[in-house]
Amino acid sequence: MSTAPPAEAGALLRRRREQKELSQEQVAAAVGLRSANYLSYLETGKVNLSRSKYFMPLAQLLSLSAEDVGAIAPALRLTGLGSPIMPRALQDAVAEYGDKFAELLDADWQDTLAGARFRGGGPETPEDWLDYYRFIRRYTKPRAGS
Incomplete structure (x- = not known):
């Protein structure tokens, strides 16, 4: 399985955030980002989500499915950072x-x-x-x- 391109991964992240009716500022504060600008870069693909140290906290907060995580970062081991994502x-x-x-x-x-x-x-x-x-x-x- 190949990694989703950064723009696709970011678009998925944005859709999940919008489905939860959260602003970029709310999400940034919840995962410890200094500003919402970085989240904007992730959502637009300017920064590769699969390589971000904030990927798993974002996945947990936005309830990304195991399939979503696998599409973004197929080799990622789902450990640490709270409860694992349930398949x-x-x-x-x-x-x-x-x-x-x-x-x-x-x-x-x-x-x-x-x-x-x-x-x-x-x-x-x-x-x-x-x-x-x-x-x-x-x-x-x-x-x-x-």
Whole structure:
């Protein structure tokens, strides 16, 4: 998978910000930017979003999906900076199986699952996530409050 060009990545960032009805100034303040100018540069592609140290805080604040993050920075490891971004299939697994497996509704377990690293790909369907959860719960404790 190739990295989205800076202008496309910036346009996506802007769309997500506007969907949340946030101004550039509000977003800049929330992620610790000194001014909204830098955010403007990111949104217009003048600065490469995938290389910005503010990418993950922006992704978290604007609720970028794992697919959005992957399109912008395919090689990015989703670690640190609060809760990992929850893949769509994992969200679907929580919705579908949460009534039978109450731990799936626990935020710590969701963070643990979303933060897992896989070689050669990971769970792709809600059923795959359920199988993975059922396997690791025997050997793993959820990471405590992010």
